Amino acid sequence: MKKTAHIISHTHWDREWYLPFEQHRYYFIKLMNNLLEQFKKEGNAFESFHLDGQTVLLEDYFAVHPENREAVTQLITERKLHIGPWYVLQDAFLTSSEANVRNLQIGLHDVKQYGHVSKLGYFPDTFGIYGQAPQLLKQAGIDTAAFGRGVKPTGFNNMVSDSPNFESPYSEMIWKSPDGSNVLGILFANWYSNGNEIPVDEEEAKIYWNRKLQDAEKYASTNQLLFMNGCDHQPLQHTIPQAINAAASLFPAYTFKHSSFDEYITALKENLPEQLQVIEGELRNQRTDGWSTLVNTASSRIYLKQWNNRCQTLLEKIAEPLAVMDFLAGGKYPREYLRFMWKSLMKNHPHDSICGCSIDEVHREMVTRFEAVSQMGEVFVQEHAAKLADKVDTSGGPEGGIPLIVLNTTGWDKNEVVTKTVDLKVVYFSEMHFEQIPAYLKEEETSAYRLVDEAGNNIECFMEKPVVEFGYDLPDDKFRQPYFAKRAKLSFAAEDIPAFGYKTFYLIPSEQPEVVMQEQAVNDDMEMENEYVHILFHEDGTYNLTDKATGNTLTQLGIYEDTGDVGNEYMFKEASNHPPITTKGVRAEFRLMERTALRTVVEFTHTLTIPASADVQLEMERNSLIWHKERQAGRSSETKTIILRTTVTLEKGMKGPIFKLIIDNQATDHRLRVLFPTKLKTDTHYADSIFEIVSRPNTHDPEWENPSFCHHQQRFASIADNEVGLTVATDGLQEYEILQADGTIAVTVLRSVAELGDWGYFPTLEAQCLGIHSAEWQVLLHEKDVIAASAYVDAYQYKVPLQVIQTNAHKGILPSEYRFVKWESEGLAWTSMKLAEDSDDVMLRWFNPAASSVQLKASLDTAANSYKSTIIEEQSNHSSNQYIVAGYEIITLGFRKGERL
Structure with missing residues (x-):
């Protein structure tokens, strides 16, 4: 049968990479203008162009050429220019589950105005892909995915290895x-x-096609051959019609077609063999030598991952659920502003951006974007929390009490020690001359206070000494209102705060003395404990962690390890001939910072001497473009001192201690990790991934040669035997490794390198991350594994704080305690609550992390029943309030708009 060569013109357009965004955009505008001219040519045989699967490129173009919107729209409608389905070509592993969904939702929403979308799961250069991608795509009505990485070795300058051992022969x-x-x-x-x-040219074409046809036929399972006419930032090839004519005349046994993915996939499906290789789960290049997996982009410029995690959490776990709660109480849901915030954040999600593998200018601009998203999200939460608080009836509280409403925007009931700065007395500039107010407030006697709940029960709390500070209001109906306030930080145990709900407390004057911090001397045996765990510190900063319920203890956790790194932003390569340096046995200086009934805080400091940099050979290897695998550079004989300052916090209700490391990094070309040697004997471990708590082997496949076996994680990594498990939940630390010798979880907290690492030498001095950096994590000791023990609930709630709103006594339509959504299920993980993109239906999503089916019951007071939806919020006609969720299923429920409260 005659074979067809499908030639698809395209360009893979990284918005920013080896050039900053605006310089790349300059060349993209040239490409688009040339493309429009090409399509206009009379008698033109230029049929199709694939615009890289991301709609953000149209925004980039129309910002400069809005007058061409109609012409571009016509090309899309005529199916000559192919766009979508994504908003950006994101990195799959380093962006959250919901960010991956929003990327698809917003991309598909935006293409509606153009009339046609390319229904292809397009992952051309994604650095590995999560295992739940087929489920997400199928729920979005997409049944085909195209990808460049994950099952076959791809190395320097995107050179594809011809390994015979990759997962599929086709x-x-x-x-x-x-x-x-x-x-x-x-x-x-x-x-x-x-x-x-x-x-x-015919002679050149003959040589070209003799090789290219043979290369494609080697792997094709059908007579439909795919040829991608483009590459990274590739300009338009105007001569494609002539090149196709030349090929057709030289190779009459083939049909050469200027094609599109729509046409190619249709023809491919008609000719597929009955049996194809089945690839299951994650695409992470498991069956390669391990030298070009690009996994260490998870630790390049960790500060970007930390920014991203905080911004994603702010939008998906706080802002969206809070906006829904306010909507259900009669407020307006600001869908457009939420979409704008998501778009602003997702402009940092392309793989060369969030992966930290671009030039320094790119990542400086990313920080500015993160700051902007943070600013937007913070004011959004502040305003909507205040609006919701205004609807809560606080008139039944004790006379003279200051109402404090504690909001829980997560899907689980929550216990947490919260800290809120409370204004005890406010004097506006309109009430007194501003120069007199500070002295007046300082001189006024401050009474003691106590905190009570709605029933009048005393709540354990601690208040710091009040201070006088400036503040201002921004009313909706008048000019800004400046004031001075006497205010104090109040800490208290907020217990049993309902999921998707709130509880009201009252701060009232009292004759009882204020709670004071209990000072304690530092002993050689520094200990911390609450109702769940006991921690015993050793003089080198390691600690024994005991689960008080079971008596299980893991010992000498928390070792810091520093290793030379002569790799690049993409891949770690350990420096030659220099063993790791650790804090094991290095005495730490301890200091007790706080000890109350609510909270204990301990600080300890290490002074670590390490090599100042790599040795001089590394610069030669960089300039010579020696691939990281082949480098022999070692570490310098010159040394630097780095200060590691660790703060450990254990509060009432915490399932495990929280650590914050401040690193004064004065050295280059190295990697710093924190080690948790569990000594647990097991062949596998778990890690949080996209809509999956994935099980991964502790040892690699036979083809793997790289001594390093690092992995991506979202929120946590976990290891367990049949009795004991340890989970390390992190805040934007997305690289870990399991050291098989003693079951150690090794989490990277800093990596310092100095070059981009692809197709040339691009110095990136700011990737050395000199100066002050921080890292945060929580250590959870539990029975069995992270799923069986439901420890993932605590890991997912880590760094999603309760919101505390100070208000006044007033009437309202909401009671003093309320739960907007009720749901029951043993074993589901909640991920989001929002309104639909195109309706006022309330959408909630969970996933099942286990293989066995579970039951889900969910309801709203305003909606008796719900419908099962897809991730792109397609409504079904089936209405219920009870569902069976299959193993590993992602389930979205929609609640149709009813009468609001």
Whole structure:
């Protein structure tokens, strides 16, 4: 049968990478203008162009050329220019579960105005792909995915290795998620540039096609051959019609077609063999030598991952649920502003951006974007929390009491020690001359206070000494109102705060003395404990952690390890001939910072001497473009001192201690990790991934040669035997490794390198991360594994704080304690609550982390029943309030708009 060569013109457009965004945009505008001219040519045989699967590029173009919107729209409608389905080509592992969904939702929402979307799960250069991608795609009505990485070695300058041992013998395969969902997978086995710069000259074309046809046929399972006419930032090839004519005349046994993915996939499906290789779960290049997996982008410029985690949490775990709660109480849901915040954040999500593997200018601009998203999210939460508080009836509290409403925006009931700065007395400039107010407030006697709940029960609390500070209001109906306030920090145990709900407390004057901090001397045996755990510190800063319920103890956790790194922003390579330096046995200086009935805080400091940098050979190897695998550079004989200052906090109700490390990094070319040697004997471990708590082997496949076996994580990594488990939950620390010798979880907290690391030498001095950096994590000791013990609930709630709003006594439509959503299920993990993109239906999402089915019951007071939806919020006609959730299933429920409160 005659074979068809499908030639798809495209460009893979990283918005920022080896050039900053605006310089890349300059060249993209040239490309788009040339493309429009090409399509206009009379008698033109230029049929199609694939615009890289991301709609953000149209925003980038129309910001400069809004007058061309109609012409571009017509090309899309006519299916000549192919766009979507994503908003950006994100990194799959370093962006959250909900960020991956929002990326698809917003991309599909935006393409509606253009009339046609490319229904292809397009992952051309994604640095590995999560295992639940087929389930997400199928729920979005997409049954085919195309990807360049994950199943075949790809190295320096995107050179594809011809290894015989990759997972599929064909470039076509079946890709299956843990729940059984599957899509047709198309691997760019010869990369997405295998049809680039096709010659028109007959002699050149003969040589070109003799090689290219053979390369494609080697992996194709059908007579439909794919040739990608483009590459990274590739300009338009105007001569494609002539090049196709030349090829057709030289190779009459083939049909050469200027094609699109729509056409290619249709023809491919009609010719697929009955059996294709089935690839299950994650695409992480497990069956390669391990030297080009790009996994260490998870630890490049860790400060970016920390910023991203905080911004994602702010939007998806606080702002969106809070906006829904206010909506259900009669408020307006600001859908457009939420979408704007998400778009602003997702502009930092492309793989060369969030991965930290671009030039320094790119990442400076990213920090500015993160700051902007943080500013937007913070004022959004502040305003909507205040609006919701205004609707709560606080008139029944004790006379003279200051109402404090504690909001829980997560899907689980929550216990947490909260700290809130409370204004005890406020004097506005309109009431007294501003120069007199501070003295007046300082001189006024401050009474003692106590905290009570709605029933009048005393709540354990601690208040710091009041201070006088400036503040201001921004009313909706008048000019800004400045004031001075006497205010104090109040800490208290907020217990049993309902999921998707709130509880009201009252701070009232009292004759009882204020709670004071209990000072204690530091002993050689520094200890901390609450109702759940006991911690005993050793003089080197390591500690024994005991679960008080079971008596299980893990010993000497928390060792810091420093290793030389002569790799780059993409990959770690340990320096030669220099063993790791650790804090084991290095005496730490301890200081007790706080000890009350609510909280104990201990600080300890290490002074660690390490090599100042790599040795001089590394600079030669960088300039010579020696691939990281082949480098032999070691560490310098010159040394530097780095200060590691660790603060440990254990509060009432915490399931495990929280650590914050402040690093004064004065050295270059190195990696710092914190080690948790569990001594647990097991072959596998768990890690939080995208809609999955994935089980991974502790040892690599036979093909793996790299001594390092690092992995991505979202919120946590966990290891367990049949009795004991340890989970390390983190705040934007997304790289870990399991050291098989003693079951150690090794979490990277800092990595310092100095070059981009692809297709040339691009120095990136700011990737050395000199100066002050921080890292935070929580250590959870539990029975069995993280799923069986439901320890993932605590890990997911880590760094999602309760919101505390000070208000006044007033009438309201809401009671003093309320739960907006009720749900019951043993074993589901909640991920989001929002309104639908195109309706006022309330959408809630969970996933099942286990293989067994579970039951889910969910209801709103304003909606008796719900419907089962997809991730793109398609409504079903079935109405219920009870569902069976299959193993590993992602379930979204929609609650149709009813009468609001």
